[in-house]
Amino acid sequence: MKSFSMRLGLILALSIATLVFLLTITLTYMTSQRSAASLEAEIGERLSMTSHQLVDKLDFYMWSRYQEVQLLQGLDALNDPASSRALLDQVQTNIPAFSWMGVTDASGNVVASTNGILEGASIKERPVFLEAQTEPFIGDVHEAVLLAELLPNPSGEVLQFVDISVPLVRDGTFQGVLATHLSWEWGNEVLRHFNRTLHHQSEYTDLFVVSGRDNTVLLGPDHLVGKPLPTSLKEGWHVDTWQDGTSYLTGVATGEGYEDYAGLGWSVVVRQPTEVAFAPVIELENSILWIGLIASLVTSTLGWFLASIVTRPLQRITETAALMKQGKAKTFPHQSGIHEIESLAFALESLVSSLTESETERVHYESLANRDVLTGLANRTALRHYLNEAQATKNEYVCFYIDLDGFKAVNDTYGHATGDDVLIEIAERLKRVTLDGAYPVRLSGDEFFLLFERNGKSERLITQIGQDLITSLSEPIAIEGGMTSVGASIGASLWQTETVPHAAIERADQALYRSKANGKHQITLDETLIA
Structure with missing residues (x-):
């Protein structure tokens, strides 16, 4: 009888431990996959956006x-x-x-x-x-x-x-x-500027400017300049294995000219080794895995003790039965079922608590993937989701594409830490905008985006809103050791939700370029907002 009770306890303990382990690992895997996929998409889109920014600068320079x-x-x-x-x-x-x-x-x-x-x-x-x-x-x-x-x-x-x-x-x-004859050295200077910015984030990032005529590398690593680019050019971001056998996350953008300058079809390629680009993804997956394993170990140990508690009354009953057979006992000891039920409820509650914590972590990581880490504003991924949901409202929205004036000078003068403080303060001011449906976003670097409902606002009122926002963003900012300030330029366009949103964003971006070209510190309205 004793061996039977021990066997029963072992079976119960192993059953509970195995169930908890499988459930925890399954939830951990699902959480990891969903969060990693979202984070990979954000990293890829950020790389693609870098290539778009560089090709836009090249086309704008040539247009000038x-x-x-x-x-x-x-x-x-x-x-x-x-x-x-x-x-x-x-x-x-x-x-x-x-x-x-x-x-x-x-x-x-x-x-x-x-x-x-x-x-x-x-x-x-x-x-x-x-x-x-x-x-x-x-x-x-x-x-x-x-x-x-x-x-x-x-x-x-x-x-x-x-x-x-x-x-x-x-x-x-x-x-x-x-x-x-325009010296190609200006192209090198633009590339060096972007390289300095990217290498501040990762020294393993490479930039290429590729001819649209014969796919020859015009600018890039010295050993590849003048040679055909050893990979295919597909717009957007993707993962490719290059001729050196290394897998790279690659972002590609092809210039389409600017205004009446048709462009030369140059393409900009930005690449990072996948182990560098997706390092945050690997770190996230490892963190989730460790959390899952620890939770599994804790709940499995709890299951072992729970099995012992469940089998102990049975063991006492069987021992009493053996004593009764020997005539040494006449009655079974009183066994109340309340304690066992409470123990089982406690184990189930612990299990649910563990699984709920893992789900909470999944939601937390998804939230991180939709928020800019520095400022707490929504990022491009969150903006895309928001625009998709907004299309069901059948409203009209005003798009403000905002670029800070003089931010580079702040970075160069006070350092990137102060630059980060300035970006955080700018984000806080955008959060305080009280327009209907206001949705502030940090796109990248010193570029921001603000979406709000038009609600019949006139061209004059929208212009005044933009000028007031520029005034607000240009107010002095307290930094360590004194005060500083930056300006702002805005491009504005109208988005009607029955149309695709990216077209309105591009129009706002083009209007921003006109604000910059006309002297900065001003708002330029796209023709969709001009009566």
Whole structure:
């Protein structure tokens, strides 16, 4: 009888321990998978957004230079070689990115140029002249040919240019071409700036600028420049195994030009080794696994003791039965069922408590995946969910795309810790916005987004709201050792929920670029908000 009672206790203990272990591991796995997938998507979208930001900056820079060349095209000073030379030298002094600028006659002979370089030489066989006789020409990155030995080159590296040229027409007659060579060093500088920002987060991040003509790497790691990109270009983010055998999280964006600049089809590729990019995911999964194992161990131990409590009254009964057989006992001891029921209820309560804690942790991790860690504002993932839900309301919303003015100077002057404090304070001010349906979001870096219901607000009122918000965000901010401040520029658009939201966000982003181009610290309304 004793061996039977011991066997029964062992069976009960193992059964409870196994059940608790399986339930805990199952819930842990489900929580880990859901949280990890959400976090992976956020990391991938952040990498894709970085590539979009860089390709936008490249296109905007080229558009700016293109506009400047078009502006020069109509000046009367280009009719006279001496005046032309003085004008071109002045432009080059103010915009050093123009390595060389020249004016040709109708036959392709250079009649005036910066510093007199190539004056009297013929460029009639060069694309910068041939392609610009009837319409403006923008050429892709190429190595210097005629200017290789004539321009200063302290670094000794191969000189590369982007050509911008326009025809010069007077009274309907072709007079020649205004030709410019834009130093590709500006592209290197933009790339270095982004690399510094990304390497602050992870030194294992690589950036590439790829030609849309032949998939050649124009900018990037030295050993790949001038060679075809060793992977396919798919818009968005994805995981690829490159030729070096390493698996990378890759974000790709292709430039679509800016305003009347059609673009050269450059693509920007950002990559990180997956073990670096998804390190937070692995850390999250390991944390959840350990929590699950500890919970399993605790509840399994509790189950063992519970089995002992359940079998002890049975053991006493069997021992009493043996004594009764020997005549040494006449009655069974009183056994109340209340204690066993209470013990079972306690075990079930402990089990439910353990499982509930794991579920609470899952909800907590999902909340982290939808919140910006620094400011506590909603992030891009949360914004996407919010916009999907808002489409069912059939309302009209105003989109504010906000970019801080002068934030880089704060970072450079006081350090990134103070910069983080400034971002936190800006977020707090956005949280205090009392507009109907106000939904503030931190997109990335010093870019924020505010969505609120239009509710019949006029163009004038929306403009006033934006100006008031700029004033609020521009108020001084207390920092360690004194005060500082940043400005803000806003682009605004209208989103009608029967349309896709990303189009409205893009329009707001374009309006923001116009605010920046027009001097910053202002709001620009997209045509959808202008009556």
